[in-house]
Amino acid sequence: MTDGTPRNRLDRLAQLLLRYRVGLLIAGLLLTVLAIEPASRLELDESIESFYAEDDPYLAAWRDSKEWFGGDEFVLVAYSDPDILQTENLERLREFARELSEVPGIRPESTQSLASTLRPKDASLPVRLFLRFPITRDRLLEFSRHVLIGSDDETTAIVLRLMPEEQASVPRSETFARIRELAAAHDPPAYVAGEPVQVHDMFRYVEQDATTLGLASSGLLLLVILLLFRSIRWVVLPLLIVQVTLVWTRAALVLSGLKLSMVSSMLNSLVTIIGIATVTHVTVTWREFRKTMDRPEAFRQTFIRLAPAIFWTCVTTSIGFAALLSSQITPVRSFGIMMGMGTLLVLASTFLLLPGGILIGRFDTDPRSTPAEGRLLSGLAGITRWTARRPLIVSALALTLMGIAFAGFFRLRVETDFSKNFRDSSRLVQSLDYFESRLGGVGNWEVHFTAPEEIDQESLDRLRALAGDLRELQLDDGTRLTKVITLADGLDFIPGIAARTPQRKLSLLRDFQPEFVPGLYDQEAGKMRVVLRALEQQPAEVKLTLIDAVEEKSREHFPDARATGLYVLLAYLISSLLADQIVSFALAAAGIAIAMTIAFRNVWIGLISLVPNVFPILLVIGGMGWTGIPINIGTAMIASVSMGLTVDSSIHYLSGYRRARLAGADHFEAVRQTHGSVGRALVFANVALVLGFTVLSLSNFIPLIYFGVLVSVAMFGGLLGNLVLLPVLLRWVRWIPEAETADDATHLAAADATG
CATH class of the missing domain: 1.20.1640.10 (Multidrug efflux transporter AcrB transmembrane domain)
Incomplete structure (x- = not known):
């Protein structure tokens, strides 16, 4: 050579x-x-953008969604209370949610909890009176199932929306650390999860390993060299x-x-x-x-x-x-x-x-034989x-x-399966196991599509039909979505006696849940989405099959429907x-x-x-x-x-x-x-x-x-x-x-x- x-x-x-x-x-x-x-x-x-090329279509869809609907970077905090529906326990939940909302980097106006849903303090008097009816309460509980309350009626979750990183006053690491401190101090201790937390923990482990493993490999190799050449x-x-x-x-x-x-x-x-x-x-x-x-x-x-x-x-x-x-x-x-x-x-x-x-x-000039x-x-x-x-x-x-x-x-x-990236003993995997078994998982994603500037009965009927198909969708192995949320669900919650037109119902819904409508419908952009939840701990082929099936079914009702979200990004990344x-x-x-x-x-x-x-x-x-x-x-x-x-x-x-x-x-x-x-x-x-x-x-x-x-x-x-x-x-x-x-x-x- x-x-x-x-x-x-x-x-x-x-x-x-x-x-x-x-x-x-x-x-x-x-x-x-x-x-x-x-x-x-x-x-x-x-x-998350670092995982994809700038022109990647999945990344483009994710960025469009953040622009239209504000992004779905949520942190979920959950714990179990056998009597969570009791008045005093709901007030404890409200206070805990308030403490979490005050953490720097959290958008407090977007925080959701069972207490704020069942007993919203900022709602108008007619809305508060309406929510006192037992049938209304039962419908709200069912509507919140697998989001704010588990199927066991004991596990409850608080949903925190993160500010965009460029707008937050502190790094994400400080936000997550403070949330975990409050969760650990709570009685009973609470679990923290969510895709942003998963990604953050992955980077934290990488950062720690960069130093630890470098020192370990250097020490081990130098010991070997010392033994070989003395x-x-x-x-x-x-x-x-x-x-x-x-x-x-x-x-x-x-x-x-x-x-x-x-x-x-x-x-x-x-x-x-x-x-x-x-x-x-x-x-x-x-x-x-x-x-x-x-x-x-x-x-x-x-x-x-x-x-x-x-x-x-x-x-x-x-x-x-x-x-x-x-x-x-x-x-x-x-x-x-x-x-x-x-x-x-x-x-x-x-x-x-x-x-x-x-x-x-001239010190120690020559290596020796072993x-x-x-x-x-x-x-x-x-x-x-x-x-x-x-x-x-x-x-x-x-x-x-x-x-x-x-x-x-x-x-x-x-x-x-994102949890397979971490040791079973890690707090992240333990939290994922908790949410998967009690609250329908942490895999939040969506299907978005073009919607009319003015919501009418025809578009709502199409939306209801799509929601029904998605709720009935089931793969050959039994895998299905654990939650489907549409704008029609919120509008249908309001009885016809209170509001007869979709526009009037939208107005009342904004009064009752200010974050609900803008999180699902951008009137100015003419875009709407259906929010979905699925189990995170699933094999790759199951996830991708589910995503494809949801997208295919959605396009039967809305031809330009596109699936996106952190769940989708991470699935296609692998x-x-x-x-x-x-x-x-x-x-x-x-x-x-x-x-x-x-x-x-x-x-x-x-x-x-x-x-x-x-x-x-x-x-x-x-x-x-x-x-x-x-x-x-x-x-x-x-x-x-x-x-x-x-x-x-x-x-x-x-x-x-x-x-x-x-x-x-x-x-x-x-x-x-x-x-x-x-x-x-x-x-x-x-x-x-x-x-x-x-x-x-x-x-x-x-x-x-x-x-x-x-x-x-x-x-x-x-x-x-x-x-x-x-x-x-x-x-x-x-x-x-x-x-x-x-x-x-x-x-x-x-x-x-x-x-």
Whole structure:
């Protein structure tokens, strides 16, 4: 590959790095100091809009709804009281609702409770007298069922409407924290839920994990490195590379106007893993050269040997992350940009900081061998002999496993049950369980459509017919809507003796429930909606089928009907991940194959290098299908990210194999030498990678746990693919690279001999 770049160019660059190592180190540290301030300003984008592209039709429908009807960003607070309908308990409920309404960020005039519905204080005298009739009270209770009171007549809910974030005097986090404080202090304790709370908690977990998991992965990996190399200097060096890269990446994101997204807690862990893997290869190679060379010469030889491989590993890893730009989901795309940038900055920090970090000072200059290294080398030699004797068995076994795994692709499913993103012990899941079992769920959504400027009897009849159809709608598995609310429901509540025309009924309804009419009907825009509620804890296919069925039934009455709401946005957000999985994987594979072809100047090598990396990814993703592990926001990125990370093993392996062949070794001898030198570094690096990703299992956000565990499995499979499957492929493909010059071959052979 680029070992074929004339050696004198690499030699001259190595000499420059040696000569200016102090200046480069100072420049890198100074740049880091300058980047700290902008890096500290990096923000987390918590808006629901960050999940979608600007021109996405579902997002457009959601924004239209907010403009017409004020938005449905509600927080629900519920508790149980066996005697909730008693006068004194309704007054306690009214007082609790008043306290919640005074929380900054809440629109107090929009607060709804059973007390304000049964006994509105601001209503006119005729309305208050009308509400005292038992039949009126019973109709109101039924009308409020699954919204303000549960089917058990004990559970009651308070509905709080959030102000738009730009109008609120405090951040949403403070609003939710205060609501939860009041809920916890209430007797009995109340539960808090609602889609805005779910989204907020998701971001809070992501933000907490960004720090916690970064420190955990750094600590664990550095401990592993200390055990492997028993050198303080060689523990500090990877830590320095990682932390500098993180500061640079964060500063670059701020300067480019980008923000962190919900999957960004992986930034610290992934940069840590990439940086430590890079330095691990340097450490092993440096240690070998130091057996026979002084420090400057050992650095020069290490640079000449590894610089091309490190360059191409960073490029291919960036390509793997860049493939995520094909996603239709904004957080996934921003993650791809962020990690592609971070990977390339690992390359920059390595070249700036390592020369000085390795050569300045005389303290603890050389890493040491671990006692288990001898057994590792024996094991690698055994793998060499085994693959050489059984190439057909290796190939047949690999093809069989890949075929079985590919069949699992057709069994993949997506996850839209939002509660499955969090641990069962979290307060969010406990609240969701409470609302799902007692109040018909928290899945609020709507169908909106064009309505006449003046409500007449004909339009109300159409609306009643639609409401009846939606209430009777039931899927094959029994799933149905838990609540349907229309403007006609409110108007029908008012008896004909009180008002005969729809317009008069609208006027009385505004007096009785000021928020009801504008929340369902925008006369100026000529738009109306039907508000719906469904269970949140349902499989993806059920949710999407229900949404489609509601939309189809609505269009029978109103042809331009469109379903929208946070419930719909989150459902379609997850469903698009299945297509993203395939597209991003294909793009990553194509991009990496092209990069490998350029690197090694050989199309066959570009194609061969994909096989040991596609192999473990097929097994992991196919295994997800067979075992029922769902695709979520974390697992959607496994294919392209894993390929970008595992291919670096192939690059280093092929580079070592090429050097051995240029030195005159046959295939078997080249594999033996490569396993004994490069293979050792690959094992060390991949052990660090796997351990680093398993740290994600500590996350509070379930998609990150899946991501960490499954990528760890893929990384381990990639290591086996490169040590077992790649040698077999190289045996059958007659690739005998030619040195560009005789001098180049001589120098490469000499470097291997001295190493």
